[in-house]
Amino acid sequence: MGKQEQQANWIGRFRAFLPALVITLLCSLLGKELAGLPGLSLVGHLVLALLLGMLVQLVRAIKASARASGTGFIANKFLRAGIILLGFKLNLALLLHEGLKGLEAAVFMVTVMLVLNYALARLFKVDHTLAMLTACGCSICGAAAVMGVSAPLKAKADQSVLAVAIVAILGTLFTLVEVGLLPVLHFTNAQFGTMAGLSLHEIAHAVAAGGSAGQAGTDSAIIAKLSRVLLLAPVALIIGLIEMRRSAKAEGGKLSVPIPYFMGGFILASAVGSYLGLSADFLGTLVNLAYLLLGMAMAALGINVNFDVIAKSGARPFASAAICSCIMLALAYAVVSHFF
Template identity: 35%
Template structure:
């Protein structure tokens, strides 16, 4: 009977399977202690563990692939609503410049250290982008451009979530000991930490003003994801002389830009919308992204991770430490 199951039914079942694990990750993130890890990292870990014990669920393959490919792009498009272009252009140009320094520093150093360690090049690049820009969302956006394997994308997202969480906790612990103002601490958090959630976690104890400036600094880095993607497209097309090498244009970036403009200049100004609604949209976006990452996590083989992820991890952690020191100095200028 399984062989006669309609393909559409298999796809829906597969999507439902990724949604179920994403839901488990969401519930797990509500548990004290696990909340620091977050639903995205929790869901990926569950998906990876499932793969190791039960193998890849072939019956759900079509739906899993749909989630890891199309839901991923849809989540990136919705992610654009988090970006207020007007605020960044009016109040965050200085922070934008600092964010650009962080991105260039993180990518070049991670790739350089990775090369010296003879690490997996694509994974090192993904981790550099995730460290420099905005964690999982940046990795998800860049992955199809550089033609990264699903496994590498999932590993990169998991590493970013774990390391970023550890760093944000360290930030909150040392914040009272630092000889800088709350605003400087907020800027430092916003231009050096990995995910939006990590920035919020680290900056919140310093007060509302510190949190606001931290999120503004972080959104500036998110804003720079668009030009970075176009730079990577150009680089992929010109890194060798093979005329047959093609890089498909990531059309979802147009959606990302469109949603950013819509959220910045239409929602609230022309179309009234409540904070509750925007918070709900944000949670839905995160959940869809989590389901997509589940699809990627099911492709991860821990044997391969052991062979390829340790060196990129060392490169990324080293870069994150140095980035924190450099951005601390810049934040205090």
């Protein structure tokens, strides 16, 4: 194939890909704008982009064009790129400066709640993949965790969307609950922020709740929450190894489930952003790009979701996750009371 033919081929592929690119980009940008409005900040950019992608399904011609032109590619590749860039949000130097107590608490909370969320979901007869997605979303860092482990789990779009929806609803609800508890807990502002960071699902939820206790609450909530975010990479790696073993047993020895190597990029980005002295503006730009790409991936998921599947299977995982969210709040209260 000559150079001109190759160039024409690439141009043709890009034109075919353009509808999916434009539609998901618009959903992500609009989701970001909506997340800045009062009341919608708790919902967050990523969940709003997902909802907008789901609304695209109402226009059949646009839905068909987007699905045919590459939403699967965006949901897969853009997701990985976004998670890698999201590593620049994680300041390892700040976490280490604040000491290991917060990280130890985060490891304890994530370990206990991962096991409990998964076990209770299975007790409620939720399938393995959805139970694991929901457990990671509630225990680590919300939608980003769901998306981060969806690859090694080989999750379907419907399962990922349902897990994200559960995390978003419960996270918003428990943010309001914790803000309401602030006057009666008799915590210092820093203690309350730590509890919020250890117990709430999304970064936005932790910041919103911690912010009700002033700047000290905000700072403590961010540090505690980022300590949990740091655990996304090792958890995704462990899940990849577990799924590889499950797959090997099911397929007679074939190791066909990939380990999420892009999580290595997440940790590398964290290290680069923490120790190479990059400007705050540049790091902010990279994080904004991360959320833009993740928003596009979420919109692509929304465009491909099967509403019938969600309607049939949503009650049991929501119930189990709600119970575990109550336990998580109580456990975070106990940890902060005794160790902070």
